[in-house]
Amino acid sequence: MGDDCAVLRLPPRHEVLMTTDFSLEGVHFRRQWHPPDSVGHRCLARGLSDIAAMGGEPRAAFLSLAVPPGLPQSWVDAFLRGFLTLARKFGVPLAGGDTAESPDGVLADIVVLGSVPAGQAILRSGARPGDSLYVTGELGASARLLARLLSGSLKKPNTRRYPAHFYPTPRLAAGRLLREKKLAAAMIDVSDGLSTDLHHMCEESRVGARIYAEMLPAAGGPANLRFALHGGEDYELLFASRRALPARLAGTPVTRIGEVTRGRKVVLVEAGRERNLPAAGWEHFG
Amino acid sequence: MGDDCAVLRLPPRHEVLMTTDFSLEGVHFRRQWHPPDSVGHRCLARGLSDIAAMGGEPRAAFLSLAVPPGLPQSWVDAFLRGFLTLARKFGVPLAGGDTAESPDGVLADIVVLGSVPAGQAILRSGARPGDSLYVTGELGASARLLARLLSGSLKKPNTRRYPAHFYPTPRLAAGRLLREKKLAAAMIDVSDGLSTDLHHMCEESRVGARIYAEMLPAAGGPANLRFALHGGEDYELLFASRRALPARLAGTPVTRIGEVTRGRKVVLVEAGRERNLPAAGWEHFG
Numbered sequence: 001m002g003d004d005c006a007v008l009r010l011p012p013r014h015e016v017l018m019t020t021d022f023s024l025e026g027v028h029f030r031r032q033w034h035p036p037d038s039v040g041h042r043c044l045a046r047g048l049s050d051i052a053a054m055g056g057e058p059r060a061a062f063l064s065l066a067v068p069p070g071l072p073q074s075w076v077d078a079f080l081r082g083f084l085t086l087a088r089k090f091g092v093p094l095a096g097g098d099t100a101e102s103p104d105g106v107l108a109d110i111v112v113l114g115s116v117p118a119g120q121a122i123l124r125s126g127a128r129p130g131d132s133l134y135v136t137g138e139l140g141a142s143a144r145l146l147a148r149l150l151s152g153s154l155k156k157p158n159t160r161r162y163p164a165h166f167y168p169t170p171r172l173a174a175g176r177l178l179r180e181k182k183l184a185a186a187m188i189d190v191s192d193g194l195s196t197d198l199h200h201m202c203e204e205s206r207v208g209a210r211i212y213a214e215m216l217p218a219a220g221g222p223a224n225l226r227f228a229l230h231g232g233e234d235y236e237l238l239f240a241s242r243r244a245l246p247a248r249l250a251g252t253p254v255t256r257i258g259e260v261t262r263g264r265k266v267v268l269v270e271a272g273r274e275r276n277l278p279a280a281g282w283e284h285f286g
Numbered sequence: 287m288g289d290d291c292a293v294l295r296l297p298p299r300h301e302v303l304m305t306t307d308f309s310l311e312g313v314h315f316r317r318q319w320h321p322p323d324s325v326g327h328r329c330l331a332r333g334l335s336d337i338a339a340m341g342g343e344p345r346a347a348f349l350s351l352a353v354p355p356g357l358p359q360s361w362v363d364a365f366l367r368g369f370l371t372l373a374r375k376f377g378v379p380l381a382g383g384d385t386a387e388s389p390d391g392v393l394a395d396i397v398v399l400g401s402v403p404a405g406q407a408i409l410r411s412g413a414r415p416g417d418s419l420y421v422t423g424e425l426g427a428s429a430r431l432l433a434r435l436l437s438g439s440l441k442k443p444n445t446r447r448y449p450a451h452f453y454p455t456p457r458l459a460a461g462r463l464l465r466e467k468k469l470a471a472a473m474i475d476v477s478d479g480l481s482t483d484l485h486h487m488c489e490e491s492r493v494g495a496r497i498y499a500e501m502l503p504a505a506g507g508p509a510n511l512r513f514a515l516h517g518g519e520d521y522e523l524l525f526a527s528r529r530a531l532p533a534r535l536a537g538t539p540v541t542r543i544g545e546v547t548r549g550r551k552v553v554l555v556e557a558g559r560e561r562n563l564p565a566a567g568w569e570h571f572g
Contacts, residue, residue: 002490004339004475005303005400007407016302017291020348020397022386053290062306064395098395100308107388109350109395111306114291121293189290204288 006095008060010115017114017121019050025105033149036075037082038159038166039106042233044086046191047112048170049235053189055122055179056114058172060095061087064109066102079108090172122179127186127205127240131260134245136171136237136252138164139194141219143231164219168235173250175237183249187239193230193281195266197238200279202266205240211258211277213270229268230280292381294346296401303400303407305336311391319435322361323368324445324452325392328519330372332477333398334456335521339475341408341465342400344458346381347373350395352388365394376458408465413472413491413526417546420531422457422522422538424450425480427505429517450505454521459536461523469535473525479516479567481552483524486565488552491526497544497563499556515554516566 010016023043025031034042044061051058063083067076087094092112141164148154159166171189178184188201194216202209218228240260248254258269268277296302309329311317320328330347337344349369353362373380378398427450434440445452457475464470472491474483480502488495504514526546534540544555554563 002486003407003410004336005305005342005407007340007402008302008304009404010296010302012298016294016296016399018294018346018348018382018397018399019291020350020382020384020395022350022352022384022395024352024386024388026389027386050290054293056291060304062304062397064306064308066308066310066393096304096306098306098308100310100313102310102393103312103391104389107352107393109306109308109384111304111348111397113302113304113399116293118295121289121291124289200288 006060008095008113010059013118014115015118015121017051017054017056017116018111019047020109020111021046023108023110025107034166035159036078040079040082041086041167043108043110044083045168045170045235047110048090048172049189049191051112051114052170052172052175053187053237054116055120055175055184055187056116057176058090058092058112058114060113061092062095062111063097065097066100066107068102068104068106071106116179120179122184122187124186124188124201124204127201127207127260129207129260129262131185131240131242132256133209133211133258133260134239134241134254134256135190135217136174136254138217138219139190139234139236140224140227140231141165142168142233143227144220144224164234168233170235171237171252174252177250178239183241183243183245184239185242187237190234190236190238191232193232194238195229195277196279196281199266201238202264208261208263208265209258210261210267210269213268215255215257217255232281292346294381294399296345299404300401301404301407303337303340303342303402304397305333306395306397307332309394309396311393320452321445322364326365326368327372327453329394329396330369331454331456331521333396334376334458335475335477337398337400338456338458338461339473339523340402341406341461341470341473342402343462344376344378344398344400346399347378348381348397349383351383352386352393354388354390354392357392402465406465408470408473410472410474410487410490413487413493413546415493415546415548417471417526417528418542419495419497419524419526419544419546420540420542421476421503421524422460422540424503424505425476425520425522426510426513426517427451428454428519429513430506430510450520456521457523457538460538463536464525469527469529469531470525471528473523476520476522476524477518479518480524481515481563482565482567485552487524488550494547494549494551495544496547496553496555499554501541501543503541518567
């Protein structure tokens, strides 16, 4: 930390993975809803999830934090506690960063540097017609909670009861296993919502997809289908595989939700009827 | 750019160098003084200078940019033009980043990823008593111009006449040569002001220093000594060397300004008299 740059040694024949993510007050979190340790946790989780989606190992995190003049130091301390608790859980050192005063609102920019054996990063572009589509965990829990906050039906949530939203767990172990066993042909994390992220993968792979409403692991059950389809910030993994997979990988539930198709259409089958599935993922609550 | 992370391959047996820098409106620049292409140039130059200070090679840049709602698109376009022109000059691809709306003011966070042969990064901690201290280029030009802007004696500067402030050149070629030829035992870039950065190097190396006012390459001549001593944002290199060096390295002027001493005192010799030199570098104009 004492030098102009952080110096990091990677394992031999590894490539560098790099991801950066802004977390902005009013866009990604609100101070009246999100306790500071949750804000710190979530801002790092976003970056770790990007590393997971490539099948990589996180190696170091960097945090640039700008806070408004009146913000209590206790807020910053709790933010860092949330950030560092998650970092420690995955053995990721905080290797640098920057602090500044912001004119208004908290702004955090995080960088996660990871690595992957050369040539083995799982890209979005590898899906082929006939591949099965899978997701880890459940979908829509984060958006469902957010909808209740936005509508006012939930005012002061007990944050520990909603870990999918307040303390999401990036799927690093599952991502690593998929890469090591060469089980995923293409992968992306579900940060913008399944429909949008599935479109991203199909565009990069130049393929279409068919998914089935009845197969989706919707958090809270089938009545919450729209959250599972379009709700963002789940940080689950969506991937294409040529293999029939078990129900769990590295302890993480895995569900087959459909298949990759020829052509470029992305469709949803519900009660036996097929319709186009637009990219309608949520753009936070900005 | 289509994936969750950027994937970068480094040369074999290289280590990763990483630096992040905030550039904030009102702290690092003002929109009425700094044209947008200068803001873009300067925000990348800060990161490249950090890589130069380690003797490294820049490999990729990442830009996270938050702008207020009313900002004209032409401002952002010119900012990017300034950023990318400098990036191209040093062969550094813009490999990713993020954009967002800021509540107020422009905020840029840049990351530069570089590399250096394993074990050869030039740290701040390698200076030893008896080493000579050198700087590249001239010192104080940026702060001298800033003082004129702050005092109001200069209103609308012709920015091309003041490249040290508006379009500084990171000393990558000199830094690389110093590393390749093993000429620098310790190095830092002069971003906070010579006095402050010299203190940083001495602290990390657990040594003292003696520098000579008459030997300092003060921009504008000896009358500008205080800018040369304490003015920030010069982006020159300060380094300790066991060798007597020529007047130029990789085309860059190099000046001996003093020596590393035993003990922990940092002193200035002026007109034959020695006095303590406090770390009094400027903290921008925030």
